[in-house]
Every structure is written in structure tokens, then in C-alpha cells.
Amino acid sequence: MNQNKLSCFAETCYLPPVQEIKPVKPDFVITNLSIISLKSSKKITINKQKNMKKIFQLLLLCLWMFTPCFKASAQTAGFQLIHNAADPALDTIDIYVNGNLAADDFAFRSATPSINALAGLPLNLGIAGGNSTGVNDTIKNFPITLTNGQVYAAMLTGVLNPGNFAANPDGQSTAFDLKLYNNIRLVSLTPGNAEYVTIHGITDAPIMDFVIRNKGTQADNSTYKTVSGYASVPALSSYLDLMDTAQGSIYTTYATDFSGLGDSTAVLFTSGFQDTSLNQGGAVAGLFGAFANGTVVEYPQVSIAFLQAIHNCADPAADSLDIYALGFLAVDNFEFRKATNYLEVPAGIPIDVGVALGNSASINDTIKNFPVVFENGKNYIAIATGVLDTSNFAANPNGINIGFNLQLIDFARVKALNPGDVDYLGVHGSTDAPMLDVMISGTGPVFFDNYVFGDVSQYVSATAISYNIDVTDSGNTVVYGSYLADLGPYTNQSGVVFSSGFWDPTANQNGASYGLFIAIPNGSVYPFPNITGIDNQQGLPEFTVAPNPANDFAVLRLSHAPAGVHTATLTDLTGKLLLNKVPMTDQTLTLDTRNMQPGLYVVQITFASGASIVKKLIVR
Numbered sequence: 050m051n052q053n054k055l056s057c058f059a060e061t062c063y064l065p066p067v068q069e070i071k072p073v074k075p076d077f078v079i080t081n082l083s084i085i086s087l088k089s090s091k092k093i094t095i096n097k098q099k100n101m102k103k104i105f106q107l108l109l110l111c112l113w114m115f116t117p118c119f120k121a122s123a124q125t126a127g128f129q130l131i132h133n134a135a136d137p138a139l140d141t142i143d144i145y146v147n148g149n150l151a152a153d154d155f156a157f158r159s160a161t162p163s164i165n166a167l168a169g170l171p172l173n174l175g176i177a178g179g180n181s182t183g184v185n186d187t188i189k190n191f192p193i194t195l196t197n198g199q200v201y202a203a204m205l206t207g208v209l210n211p212g213n214f215a216a217n218p219d220g221q222s223t224a225f226d227l228k229l230y231n232n233i234r235l236v237s238l239t240p241g242n243a244e245y246v247t248i249h250g251i252t253d254a255p256i257m258d259f260v261i262r263n264k265g266t267q268a269d270n271s272t273y274k275t276v277s278g279y280a281s282v283p284a285l286s287s288y289l290d291l292m293d294t295a296q297g298s299i300y301t302t303y304a305t306d307f308s309g310l311g312d313s314t315a316v317l318f319t320s321g322f323q324d325t326s327l328n329q330g331g332a333v334a335g336l337f338g339a340f341a342n343g344t345v346v347e348y349p350q351v352s353i354a355f356l357q358a359i360h361n362c363a364d365p366a367a368d369s370l371d372i373y374a375l376g377f378l379a380v381d382n383f384e385f386r387k388a389t390n391y392l393e394v395p396a397g398i399p400i401d402v403g404v405a406l407g408n409s410a411s412i413n414d415t416i417k418n419f420p421v422v423f424e425n426g427k428n429y430i431a432i433a434t435g436v437l438d439t440s441n442f443a444a445n446p447n448g449i450n451i452g453f454n455l456q457l458i459d460f461a462r463v464k465a466l467n468p469g470d471v472d473y474l475g476v477h478g479s480t481d482a483p484m485l486d487v488m489i490s491g492t493g494p495v496f497f498d499n500y501v502f503g504d505v506s507q508y509v510s511a512t513a514i515s516y517n518i519d520v521t522d523s524g525n526t527v528v529y530g531s532y533l534a535d536l537g538p539y540t541n542q543s544g545v546v547f548s549s550g551f552w553d554p555t556a557n558q559n560g561a562s563y564g565l566f567i568a569i570p571n572g573s574v575y576p577f578p579n580i581t582g583i584d585n586q587q588g589l590p591e592f593t594v595a596p597n598p599a600n601d602f603a604v605l606r607l608s609h610a611p612a613g614v615h616t617a618t619l620t621d622l623t624g625k626l627l628l629n630k631v632p633m634t635d636q637t638l639t640l641d642t643r644n645m646q647p648g649l650y651v652v653q654i655t656f657a658s659g660a661s662i663v664k665k666l667i668v669r
Contacts, residue, residue: 064506066269070505090395121471127200127235128166131339133250134225135321135331138332141179145187148171154179157332158320162343163202163235168195174204192227192229200233202316206250206274208328213251215327216656223252230276235341236351239281243307247277247289248318251334253327255293257300262288263428263463270294273656283317284311288353289336290426291319299426303336303348305357315340315347350360352396354423355431357461359388359568361478362453363550363560364436369407373415374400382407390572391463393467398506399589404433417479419455428461430545434478434503436557443481443556447501453479458505462543463570471513471536475506476547479563481556482523485548487565490517490531499523513540517580520548520565532565532577535649544569546577577621580649580663590653605638605652616655619666620646 132142132155144152152161165173171194177189188209195201206216207225217223222486230248237244247259249271259268261280267289268277286306290299306316315338321332336348360370360383374379380389394400397523399422403415416437423429423592434443435453445451458474465472475487475497482502488495496518515535519528534546545568552562565577591608605617617638619628630638 054622056505070636079645083279090608106232108567124168124197125165126168126195127163127233128195129161129163129202129233129316129339129341129347130341131160131202131204131316131318133318133320133337134207135252135328136214136225137329137331138178138209139176139205139225142205143177143179143181143186144371145175145177146183148173148184153285155339158337158347160339160345163200163233163341165371167197167200168197170194176225178244189225193227193229196231199231200235202230202233202272204228204248204250204316204318206252208252213329214331215322215324217252217273218666219272220257223273226274228274230316233316234279237281237312237314238279241284241311242281243284243310243313243315244279244281245315245317245338246279247271248316249273249275249602249669250318251323254300254319254323256295258290258292258294260290261290262290262302262353262426268276277642279314279344282307284308284313288351289317289348291336301334301336302351302425303352304351304353305336305338305348315346321584352398353430354394354396354424354425355391355461355463356394356423357389357391357428357568357570357572359430359432359543359547359574360385361476361543362433362435362437363478363480363548363557364438364442364453365558365560366437367406367433367453370433371405371407371409371414373403373405373412374414378412386566386574388545388568388572388574391428394423394429396423396427398422402431404453404455417453417455421457424459426461427459430458430461432456432458432476432478432545432547434480436480441558443553445480445502446483448528450453451502452636456503456505460508462508464543465510465541466540467510467515469537471542471544472508472510473536473544473567474508474567475500476545477502478551479550482548482552482563485529486521486523486525487546488519488521488525490519493525495525508543511536513537518565518577526550530563531580533649533651534565534567534577537649539567539569548635576662578665580651580665592662592664594652594664594666597664598669599640599642600669601643603640603666605640605654607654610636611656613656618653618655620651620653640666 109295140157141154142435143150144155164302171192174191175184176189177186199571205227207223209225211223213622214223214558224229234244247268252273258266259277260266267280286304286308289303289305290298291301306666318337319452320337320633322328323334325331325333338346358380368385370383371378372383399420402419403412404417405414422485434456435451437453462472477500480502484499486495487497496509500506513536515537518532518534520530521528547566549566550563551557552563554560566574568574594603597603617630618626620626643666647668650668652664654662654665
């Protein structure tokens with residue numbers, strides 16, 4: 050069956066969902082209460098007294114747009130009507146087009162499908178109260194002329210008598226109106242994505258921003274009746290925050306679920322009243338989406354925060370943890386130096402977070418509980434830190450309590466603020482380490498200054514390149530260790546750079562040794578390789594890697610090596626072992642780099658004494 054034609058069975062008529070609008074000659078003309086097919090000349094009489102389905106009533110509006118003047122070469126435009134006038138007196142309306150009843154009892158917060166309407170000729174839309182007796186009952190008329198080939202969303206908005214309602218705080222007129230929006234899309238321009246515009250439709254609400262949570266601003270400084278540009282989002286669930294432009298706080302958050310709606314488009318509009326007590330008890334404010342086929346979806350109001358958890362408790366007894374929340378197991382067998390991705394957590398309610406040792410049987414096995422209340426719209430990082438029994442570990446040199454704790458950071462970022470950067474914060478997580486600075490090797494600047502166990506820095510924005518960084522004393526006179534911080538793979542992302550493990554493992558049950566790590570939002574954790582080389586000291590072996598950068602091969606050359614069996618290893622920046630040459634008895638070792646991915650690698654020679662030399666290798 051032709052998808053653009055009307056199909057009628059037992060006097061009930063259906064219109065298939067419209068996928069796209071093309072300027073075509075209309076198939077029907079309506080005169081009085083009859084539909085005449087232009088192709089078959091068959092006349093179908095409609096009895097208005099019958100209880101016709103609403104979709105047919107909406108279809109009458111669509112078809113009437115082709116009268117009174119039909120031409121064989123008629124021009125057409127896409128047209129969808131959305132009823133968003135929240136005045137209780139307009140709860141249902143009748144719509145007349147050029148004097149003819151087109152839609153009977155058209156309900157508030159409903160929409161017609163987007164159809165091909167007659168363009169280039171004047172059309173008069175008359176609005177009457179529901180159950181009107183004729184065109185003489187219209188309370189307001191809106192003359193419009195559509196442009197050929199354009200696609201419109203027409204929204205009925207406002208109130209009949211603004212003096213009986215709260216004024217718009219920004220001085221915008223709230224009088225009953227028909228607002229035409231053009232350049233509307235019927236199919237997403239990005240295959241597989243859902244795309245939508247937003248319209249501020251609440252008469253008594255101030256200027257606001259529409260912000261897609263953790264993605265960016267969809268509509269900035271939106272006033273009443275303002276339409277945004279299109280947002281293109283994956284066909285998944287997401288969150289839309291309505292924010293106070295002046296204060297930056299969130300009014301309301303809505304869950305906007307586009308799962309299974311790839312390639313679709315919608316008009317998202319706020320609707321109702323912010324303060325119903327000042328607006329004749331009208332509808333409460335909400336967010337709705339009108340799709341091209343006439344479906345209107347109400348989006349639920351929610352209160353949601355996002356949380357990333359990082360396990361940085363170096364106590365060997367806590368090598369694996371189970372985390373419980375709201376009485377349920379939330380993270381199972383959470384390993385040391387691992388992280389979760391950002392998880393959705395309920396906001397605005399008390400939540401008891403319980404921590405148990407790995408492979409626990411139930412919530413009754415928790416060893417410590419932490420009551421928290423998350424705030425809607427915020428991103429958090431929770432870091433498990435410290436040790437279970439402080440008496441079994443070295444004390445903190447600055448006198449800080451090292452007992453097991455869940456450290457909560459409430460200003461987390463899930464991406465960099467500026468394109469091309471990496472934004473990261475620093476966390477001092479080594480219980481027995483002294484006060485430290487972290488700085489660019491040699492000259493600075495200092496990223497983290499005078500920070501002790503438990504300290505959290507503010508975010509630092511850095512260009513996504515490779516850096517050599519030093520961990521020094523607070524006066525920058527002693528370099529305790531140097532690390533390779535390659536930020537290139539994390540362009541546009543955020544991260545948590547945290548120190549982990551024990552400064553002196555022998556005094557801490559031989560737990561993990563000190564190191565620097567970065568956790569990124571998807572839950573991946575990578576070490577910063579230690580590049581402190583004993584070759585910097587006089588009289589010790591020399592180790593070179595050349596050519597560097599390498600294209601086809603690289604030669605590792607060792608000179609003046611002490612007696613004994615030595616080992617050469619090659620790892621990537623994730624710590625994955627790519628080469629383990631035991632023993633390395635030759636003076637040179639040639640690496641074939643032709644099949645290696647371009648990037649940065651770490652070569653390490655470990656001597657029989659346990660000392661080691663580290664070099665970085667760049668493969669092109």
C-alpha cells in the first residue's frame with residue numbers, strides 16, 4: 050500500500066508514521082465533510098456523529114491544509130502542530146482551517162504527524178474551545194503562509210488572558226500564540242543517532258540552559274518560546290538538565306531515553322507552569338518530546354549523580370573488595386589499583402555504602418560503612434584508601450590517620466574543558482610517604498605542591514603530550530623518582546593521577562611499592578613508568594637505545610655491565626609485557642619494530658643486583 054495514502058477500514062482511518070516529507074501533489078481534497086480521492090474519484094462520506102479515532106481527527110487537520118485552492122502543480126511544506134498552551138481553558142480545543150473543522154477536541158500536549166501541507170497560499174487556523182458548534186466559536190485566528198519545501202513545527206503556546214496568570218520573569222509576552230519554527234528535520238543527519246531541538250515553553254519560567262549531562266550545553270540562555278539548534282545523541286538513555294542561567298544550578302533533570310530510536314528526530318519542549326498556585330492550578334511543568342509521526346512522549350523527572358570508584362587501599366588483606374549500596378552488591382571483587390567507569394547513582398537520598406573483603410557472602414560481611422547523600426547533577430570520585438589495621442603498618446610521617454577510608458571527591462570531571470587537553474587532578478594515596486611535590490622534570494612548573502597523604506589537588510589542564518615528571522621533596526631539592534607521563538592517549542579526557550603503594554614496603558607487610566597511576570572515566574587504570582635511571586650516576590653501566598624514534602628496528606646497547614645475569618623487558622604504557630629476554634648476556638640486543646603499533650614504549654634492563662635502568666622508546 051502506498052505509504053502516503055489514507056487507508057480506511059470500517060469507517061476507521063489510519064495514517065502510517067511519516068518518515069520523510071517530499072513535496073508531492075496531495076492525494077485528497079476535503080469538501081464539507083467528505084473526502085474525494087483525486088486519483089479514483091471515489092467519495093468517502095464521514096459521519097461526524099460517529100466516534101472516530103483521534104488519529105483520524107488529526108488526519109483531517111493534515112488533509113484540510115490542501116483546501117480551498119488545489120492546483121495540479123501544488124507546492125507543499127512539511128507541517129506539524131503541537132498543542133502546548135497550558136491555560137486550563139484550552140485543555141482541549143477545536144481547530145478550523147479556512148472555516149472548516151479540521152481537528153475535534155485536540156488535547157493539550159498532543160501533536161499531529163508531520164505531513165505535506167499546501168504552501169504558497171494563505172491559510173487561516175482558527176482556534177475554538179473543545180466541543181465548539183462551528184467556526185463562529187473561534188476565539189483566535191492565526192493567518193499563516195508556508196514556504197515551499199520548508200519543514201515547520203507550529204506550536205500553540207501561552208494563555209488567553211495574561212492578567213490572570215503569573216507574568217514571564219524576563220518580560221516576554223505570554224499571550225496565546227501560534228509560533229512557527231522552520232528548518233525542522235524529519236530524519237537524523239547522523240545515521241543511527243537521535244536528533245532533537247529544544248523549545249522553552251513555560252510561561253512563568255526564567256531564562257534557562259538546556260544541558261545534556263556530561264556532554265555539553267544544548268541551548269544557552271533560552272528564553273520563553275526560544276528554539277535551539279539540533280543536538281545529535283546516541284540512541285541511548287541520557288539526561289537533560291534544565292539549569293538556571295544566572296546561578297548555574299539545576300532546576301530539574303529529565304531522563305531522555307532514545308533507545309531504539311536511531312535516525313529519528315523530535316521537538317523537545319518544556320510545558321506547563323513552574324508555579325501552579327499562581328497560574329489557576331494549571332499543569333505542572335514537565336518535559337515532552339513530539340516525534341514526526343505525532344507521538345508525544347513525557348520524560349520522567351529524576352535526580353541522578355555519577356560516581357567513579359577507585360581501589361587504592363594498599364593493605365594486602367584488602368587486595369580485593371566487595372562494595373554494597375542500598376542493600377545490594379554494587380561492585381564484586383574490586384581489585385587493588387582498579388577503577389569503575391562512571392556509574393549512575395540516586396541523588397538526594399541517604400545511601401549506605403558498605404565495604405567488605407572480596408568474595409563476601411552478603412552485606413552482613415561489611416567491615417566498614419559510609420553514609421553518603423549525592424547531589425543531583427554532580428560527578429563524584431570515591432577512593433578506597435588507607436589500611437585496615439594501622440598498628441600493623443608504618444605510621445604516616447606527617448601524623449595523618451591512615452585508617453581505612455572512603456575518600457569522596459565531589460567536583461569530578463568526565464572530560465577536558467578544552468579540546469586537545471587532558472584535565473587531571475592529583476591524589477596523594479601513599480600512607481607512609483612524606484610531603485611531596487610533583488613537577489615537570491628539572492624546571493617545573495609544580496603541579497601538586499606540598500601535598501600529604503589524603504590531599505586532593507584542583508584540576509590541571511595540560512596539552513595531551515608526553516611529559517617527564519619528578520616526585521620531589523617539598524623544597525624541590527631532592528628528586529625521589531622520575532616518571533614518564535604520556536598524556537597523548539587521553540586527549541579530551543579527564544583523569545585522576547594518584548600515588549599508590551608504600552614508600553617502604555618492608556615496613557608495611559611487603560605490600561605494593563610506591564608508584565604513580567592515572568584512572569580515566571571509562572575505568573581504565575594505567576601506570577606512569579618509572580624512568581629513574583642509575584645510568585645518571587657516575588661509574589655505573591651505560592645503556593642506550595638507538596635509533597630513537599625507531600622505524601624498522603632499535604638496538605639496545607649495554608656497556609660496562611657488572612657480572613651476573615641481566616634481564617631486558619619491553620612494555621607498552623598499559624604495562625603489557627611485549628618482550629622478556631632472560632638472560633641478556635650479549636652487549637647488544639636488536640628489536641624488530643616493524644610490526645609494533647606507533648607510540649611510546651618502555652625498555653628496562655634489570656641487573657642481577659636488582660638495580661635497573663629504564664629508557665623510553667618511540668616507534669613511528
